[in-house]
Amino acid sequence: MPNPPSLDRALMQHLAELARLHISPERMPILRQRLERILAGFSALQGVITAASTPIAEASPRPLREDRASEPLPVATVLANAPESAGSSFLVPRVIDA
Amino acid sequence: MTSAAPTTAAAIARAVAAGTTSAAEVLAASLHRIAALEPTLHAFVEVWADRAQAAAGRIDRDRAAGVPLGPLAGVPIAVKDNLVLAGEQASAGSRMLAGYRSPFTATVLERLEAAGAVLVGRTNMDEFGMGSTTETSAHGPTRNPFGNNLVPGGSSGGSAVAVAADYCPLAIGSDTGGSVRQPAALCGVSGLKPGWGRVSRSGLIAYASSLDCIGAMARSVEDLALWLDLAAGPDAADPTSGPAAPPVSASLTTRGDLRGLRIGVPWELNGPGLDDDVARCKDEALATAASLGAEIVDCSLPAVAHAVATYYLIATAEAASNLARYDGVRYGLRRDGLGRLDVMTTRSRSAGFGDEVQLRILLGTFASSHGWSEGFHDRARALRAQLRADFAQAFARCDLLLSPTSPVPAFPLGSSNDDPLTMYLCDALTVPASLAGLPALSLPFGATTDGRPVGMQFTAAAQREDLLLQVGHVLQRHTDHHLRRALP
Amino acid sequence: MSRFVTVIGLEVHVQLATASKLFSPAPAAALGDPNTRVHAIDLGLPGVLPRPNQKAIELAMRASLALGAVVQPLSRFAREHYFYPDLPKGYQISQFDQPLALGGSITLPDGHRCRLHRLHVEEDAGKLTHTDIGTLVDLNRAGVPLVEIVSEPDLRSPAQAHAFLSELRHVLRFTGVSDCDMELGSLRCDANISLMPVGSETFGTKVELKNLNSLKMVQRALEYEERRQTAVLAAGGRVAAETRGWHDELGESRSQRSKEQAPDYRYLPDPDLPPLVIDEASIAEAQAALGELPAARSERYRAAFGLSEVDVRVLCSERAIGDWFEQAVAVGGEPKAVCNWIVADVLPAMHERNLDLATFPISPLRLASLLRLCDAGAVTLVAAKKVFRHLLEHDLEPAGALRALGLDRTTDPAVLQPFVLAAIAALPEAAAAVRAGKDKALDALKGHVMRASTGRADPAVVETLLRAAIAPPS
Numbered sequence A: 001m002p003n004p005p006s007l008d009r010a011l012m013q014h015l016a017e018l019a020r021l022h023i024s025p026e027r028m029p030i031l032r033q034r035l036e037r038i039l040a041g042f043s044a045l046q047g048v049i050t051a052a053s054t055p056i057a058e059a060s061p062r063p064l065r066e067d068r069a070s071e072p073l074p075v076a077t078v079l080a081n082a083p084e085s086a087g088s089s090f091l092v093p094r095v096i097d098a
Numbered sequence B: 001m002t003s004a005a006p007t008t009a010a011a012i013a014r015a016v017a018a019g020t021t022s023a024a025e026v027l028a029a030s031l032h033r034i035a036a037l038e039p040t041l042h043a044f045v046e047v048w049a050d051r052a053q054a055a056a057g058r059i060d061r062d063r064a065a066g067v068p069l070g071p072l073a074g075v076p077i078a079v080k081d082n083l084v085l086a087g088e089q090a091s092a093g094s095r096m097l098a099g100y101r102s103p104f105t106a107t108v109l110e111r112l113e114a115a116g117a118v119l120v121g122r123t124n125m126d127e128f129g130m131g132s133t134t135e136t137s138a139h140g141p142t143r144n145p146f147g148n149n150l151v152p153g154g155s156s157g158g159s160a161v162a163v164a165a166d167y168c169p170l171a172i173g174s175d176t177g178g179s180v181r182q183p184a185a186l187c188g189v190s191g192l193k194p195g196w197g198r199v200s201r202s203g204l205i206a207y208a209s210s211l212d213c214i215g216a217m218a219r220s221v222e223d224l225a226l227w228l229d230l231a232a233g234p235d236a237a238d239p240t241s242g243p244a245a246p247p248v249s250a251s252l253t254t255r256g257d258l259r260g261l262r263i264g265v266p267w268e269l270n271g272p273g274l275d276d277d278v279a280r281c282k283d284e285a286l287a288t289a290a291s292l293g294a295e296i297v298d299c300s301l302p303a304v305a306h307a308v309a310t311y312y313l314i315a316t317a318e319a320a321s322n323l324a325r326y327d328g329v330r331y332g333l334r335r336d337g338l339g340r341l342d343v344m345t346t347r348s349r350s351a352g353f354g355d356e357v358q359l360r361i362l363l364g365t366f367a368s369s370h371g372w373s374e375g376f377h378d379r380a381r382a383l384r385a386q387l388r389a390d391f392a393q394a395f396a397r398c399d400l401l402l403s404p405t406s407p408v409p410a411f412p413l414g415s416s417n418d419d420p421l422t423m424y425l426c427d428a429l430t431v432p433a434s435l436a437g438l439p440a441l442s443l444p445f446g447a448t449t450d451g452r453p454v455g456m457q458f459t460a461a462a463q464r465e466d467l468l469l470q471v472g473h474v475l476q477r478h479t480d481h482h483l484r485r486a487l488p
Numbered sequence C: 001m002s003r004f005v006t007v008i009g010l011e012v013h014v015q016l017a018t019a020s021k022l023f024s025p026a027p028a029a030a031l032g033d034p035n036t037r038v039h040a041i042d043l044g045l046p047g048v049l050p051r052p053n054q055k056a057i058e059l060a061m062r063a064s065l066a067l068g069a070v071v072q073p074l075s076r077f078a079r080e081h082y083f084y085p086d087l088p089k090g091y092q093i094s095q096f097d098q099p100l101a102l103g104g105s106i107t108l109p110d111g112h113r114c115r116l117h118r119l120h121v122e123e124d125a126g127k128l129t130h131t132d133i134g135t136l137v138d139l140n141r142a143g144v145p146l147v148e149i150v151s152e153p154d155l156r157s158p159a160q161a162h163a164f165l166s167e168l169r170h171v172l173r174f175t176g177v178s179d180c181d182m183e184l185g186s187l188r189c190d191a192n193i194s195l196m197p198v199g200s201e202t203f204g205t206k207v208e209l210k211n212l213n214s215l216k217m218v219q220r221a222l223e224y225e226e227r228r229q230t231a232v233l234a235a236g237g238r239v240a241a242e243t244r245g246w247h248d249e250l251g252e253s254r255s256q257r258s259k260e261q262a263p264d265y266r267y268l269p270d271p272d273l274p275p276l277v278i279d280e281a282s283i284a285e286a287q288a289a290l291g292e293l294p295a296a297r298s299e300r301y302r303a304a305f306g307l308s309e310v311d312v313r314v315l316c317s318e319r320a321i322g323d324w325f326e327q328a329v330a331v332g333g334e335p336k337a338v339c340n341w342i343v344a345d346v347l348p349a350m351h352e353r354n355l356d357l358a359t360f361p362i363s364p365l366r367l368a369s370l371l372r373l374c375d376a377g378a379v380t381l382v383a384a385k386k387v388f389r390h391l392l393e394h395d396l397e398p399a400g401a402l403r404a405l406g407l408d409r410t411t412d413p414a415v416l417q418p419f420v421l422a423a424i425a426a427l428p429e430a431a432a433a434v435r436a437g438k439d440k441a442l443d444a445l446k447g448h449v450m451r452a453s454t455g456r457a458d459p460a461v462v463e464t465l466l467r468a469a470i471a472p473p474s
């Protein structure tokens, strides 16, 4: 069981990258402090012994959808909210592959 | 000016069907009141006046032509800004979705429109449902009719105010950890969170899927029952919806009093930390229930001690996941990435999401990240299972559980922002039922000495919305808390 | 002789043969202009929920059972998170710690058995095209149903990896799970490969290979990687744990990402989807619907019909071919002859006309009666082929076609004598050779007569007439 973490700069940066969020240097200490406070409050969870994890709140299985193809959305509708498009494609800045 | 007009959904539908009023007249009254009070209250993000007038006109023409009318014919309904309606905007209170228009309609709205409802506009909310005051909305705050410096609660604050200010007799909200019940309590209206899965989530902009429930607010329990019967039931568009349950409205008056009913009072939800006025109202509520024949019993939900932590870890992990789709590619806000995709996505998300949303995404990313998820998210899921088991035990002894809805009444705007943990503890009384997926009902039950409403929460076992509403109906027939209004 | 043992494991993605996508009713055919096969669900629009496709689950179960894997009574969909514009929701719905099926194996033609680790169901991503103005995003493919089949590291050579894939493809095509067309992307493969010293029990550091778009490419890339790792180890170096992309045009792999950069997918059970609960009865039903598998059918054909290995392979390549064959045999077709006709005539005609056996104009029954006419001597082989062609165009019984074409065999010397004389006149050298006692030369003359008579001539009568005309009785 991990201890209540101290969110060092590197971990904060890692989380921000995973979440695709930019944390400005001014906001970093505030966010860090808030997150740490929350997690400290939650670290009580760590000590709690629970029964083996049984399945939690979930729906009873419903009959699955029949495999029938229906009319797709018109391209104009597909692209209606797109910030940028080219032809019938969405357009984004070039993906930079590692 | 609307004093003579019918004020519940059921009464309006009856009057429209009988021809004693028209859908257009009802709507005009509603729009008039909105125009008068919105500059102060700001419950709506957008009023769909044209669309609503067209719908009202159709209903009146149908009536003239002898076409049978639906059970909500002509009833103006306000819709939380996180339910999509084809061709209309929905923003979930976020800059991220400014200008976004949905090509499809939420199942619940489809069902309400089919029943003759007139959807009047979309109501303000905390961004993506993340908040308890409606202050995290990108559209600015909504004010409580009981005091313009007071928060209406949240996240369905706009919907609660739409009912409390008599814009509409019925408003749709969504409840993930208390977002229907708590604003209903703070604004002095009745609010129902059905059990998870009872109402299709198709068309609800997700916050935390395993907790999200579409609910409603109204003046009367009778209207909530009417709404539930139309809204509930399995939906092919939501594989977690259902099963079908018998209608509730018809059985609403089966009880004259509360004899034979055991009401459990879990001490964890009724103990220290309650505002004095709230505690007093709770005692009065118990006395009322007892005077109507209910047996009041003590009970315990031990896992409630960790419910807030459990809730926030699960909700934020799911939220971080659900909000990953806002990447600036297909819809939503896009910021220039200087030719780089990852920069574009990061900038768009950083600009589109407000502070609270970003905080919760980071928390949820942490809770589900490799190396930490075992200690946090997995543990939270296990605690959730334990809480469920606690509820099951309590319902083996009791028919309903009672507690205040919120430990505190409405508080001033701007007073809650510094310490998120304190804020989150405000949800302590509502998140247990959310985690267990159980139906819960908040009823206005008295007020503080300075007149702020106080709400009581009743929680029922799975699939027992019927019992919840029957009991609520008995209480409303014997009390008048629900008739108290903030504004003339 | 190498001092190292090669250890290979494969991860194969196979597109399931459904009409609609895994979680949306949009057509699963990833064809057409970009974004013309897209539903709100595939766009990940706010408010959409996944709607699981029954057929996809059935086909995945069928694949599991065909591969001997154990379908789990309860499996679960999970979200695998990463940001990429081909992934509309920011996560892929897949299965993580509770997959649809576990275990199973594939036996290679050399008898080597490769165990399977697991089989799970997941949705495909969209397609990106990189251009000068930016990257174009097409979501036609997004949400197409896949099964991912992960092998144990039981393969010991690139050739075995190749054989594994062709066996897998065979079984999945045969059972109708997928068309397994690598060129269209309905079968895709990633490989991991490591080397360990001979005699060692501990696997070496493994490298993952991506971009393997054909069976040949899989083998070539693994052979290259085998050589590369051998060279690194032989020089006393260490193999880096990494993902490498295969560049077929260059004939080499290149590093894409090191192990330290391995992404954190933040797996989460998908709260929008109930668990998949599969009871004994539906497993039994799927098992029954599975029918005979190719291995069993091959064995039966070998035993029952005495066919060659090549013949058995063709007949068992697809279920429909064997079924067609068996129908023709059941109505009296001689197995070897039916098989020859299938290989030489039925399948080529089918491909030529872009048909499948279900819509093939000649029924197994008609082929069998055509073969009976041959056996009875009513038609020559050459004429029978003409009849076959005719039957492709006309809805007739073979006997009727024979008459319609005027191809019924003739033994009448008066009809045949002119053909015989013409052949001798056309091929005087062959006639001279026959006269000189070289019987072999008779074949050329006979062939001439057969061609000139459009196959109607009875070969026995022709031979008698030829001999009589070339060497008058002494």
Ligand SMILES: [Mg+2]
Pocket: C080, C094, C122, C148
């Ligand atoms: Mg995968």
Ligand SMILES: [Zn+2]
Pocket: C013, C122, C148
């Ligand atoms: Zn995969």
